[in-house]
Amino acid sequence: MMKRAQENGIVDIRIHNLRDWTTDKHHVVDDAPFGGGPGMVMKPEPIFAAVESLRNEKSTVVLMTPQGERFTQSAAEKFTRSDHLVVICGHYEGIDQRVIEHLVDAEISIGDYVLTNGAIAAVILVDATVRLLPGVLGDEQSAAEDSFSAGLLEAPQYTRPAEFRGWKVPEILLSGNHAEIARWRKKEALRRTRENRPDLLR
Numbered sequence: 001m002m003k004r005a006q007e008n009g010i011v012d013i014r015i016h017n018l019r020d021w022t023t024d025k026h027h028v029v030d031d032a033p034f035g036g037g038p039g040m041v042m043k044p045e046p047i048f049a050a051v052e053s054l055r056n057e058k059s060t061v062v063l064m065t066p067q068g069e070r071f072t073q074s075a076a077e078k079f080t081r082s083d084h085l086v087v088i089c090g091h092y093e094g095i096d097q098r099v100i101e102h103l104v105d106a107e108i109s110i111g112d113y114v115l116t117n118g119a120i121a122a123v124i125l126v127d128a129t130v131r132l133l134p135g136v137l138g139d140e141q142s143a144a145e146d147s148f149s150a151g152l153l154e155a156p157q158y159t160r161p162a163e164f165r166g167w168k169v170p171e172i173l174l175s176g177n178h179a180e181i182a183r184w185r186k187k188e189a190l191r192r193t194r195e196n197r198p199d200l201l202r
Helices: 002-007 045-053 073-079 097-102 118-130 138-144 178-196
Strands: 059-070 084-089 104-110
Touching: 002 045, 045 073, 045 084, 045 097, 059 097, 073 104, 073 138, 084 118, 104 118
Parallel strands: 059 084, 059 104
Antiparallel strands: none
8 A cells, every 4th residue: 555655646755764864973873861771862963953854844743652642543634634744763762852842743652562663653653644645545435434433443344255164244244235234334333342442432
């Protein structure tokens, strides 16, 4: 999907190496934290230099960090309205706080866990956002019926054969009655959400 979106001119995705904006001969992008403690912290200079050279007046600067707001489908939809996203990938013990306070528009976390590499989180944000852009998916209705788009998890899906190892597809899906099928899917979406993600119903 990402490749097709780029080939069709819907989106332009570029990856940049922060080391290209360093000024020392070793291209250092991290240093020990002030106050002591384990690990390394990403330095502000190359991040500011990179973002300031890449962004424009329509840019939204996003930092992928475990301390950020949790990423959701509605957040992905919001990012589709941005003309230009600059995504900073967190690494190590974190990013110098001055980057967050003076450069970043949004701090985003993909979940309550920590990764070794913020690029993984950035790929998730980009994929979830780009697939919502018009023309990326083969059928625009696909995104509208995804889990979370309507506030519920998606209803169960089935395909051929109609019977497999004695397990049959629900008869309603074979009926051709689209109104009844829609009602069944809504009911099943509600059931699945109640069982797997009751927090979405609160």
